Amino acid sequence: MTYRLHNIYSVIADDRRRALLDCLALGDKTAGELASEFDISRPAVAKHLRILEQSGLVTITNVGRTRVHRLNAQPLREVHDWVQRYGRFWDVHLENLKQAVEASVKSRKQDT
Numbered sequence: 001m002t003y004r005l006h007n008i009y010s011v012i013a014d015d016r017r018r019a020l021l022d023c024l025a026l027g028d029k030t031a032g033e034l035a036s037e038f039d040i041s042r043p044a045v046a047k048h049l050r051i052l053e054q055s056g057l058v059t060i061t062n063v064g065r066t067r068v069h070r071l072n073a074q075p076l077r078e079v080h081d082w083v084q085r086y087g088r089f090w091d092v093h094l095e096n097l098k099q100a101v102e103a104s105v106k107s108r109k110q111d112t
Helices: 008-012 015-025 031-035 042-055 076-111
Strands: 058-063 066-071
Touching: 008 015, 008 042, 008 076, 015 031, 015 042, 015 058, 015 066, 031 042, 031 066, 042 058
Parallel strands: none
Antiparallel strands: 058 066
């Protein structure tokens, strides 16, 4: 789904929105349930939820008179794929660091 009014990276750049996503990853919740978990106003939570919905990260289902929010992690695939490319970069660099440290330790042991 490409319906996104907000760039996914700018959406998840906000720590409150990431925290809301973390809460929704544990299960569906109403806006009131989510608001009770944060030290910000209900209107602020509603604003963040609206942005998450517009980005496609949250879907809302009406259950009777209640609106239930659900995480849709699919748009995060783009972020995952991008970060994973850099994971390979860090794997190589960390392996090089490991080898340098091990060589240094080995050299010190030989000096004593």
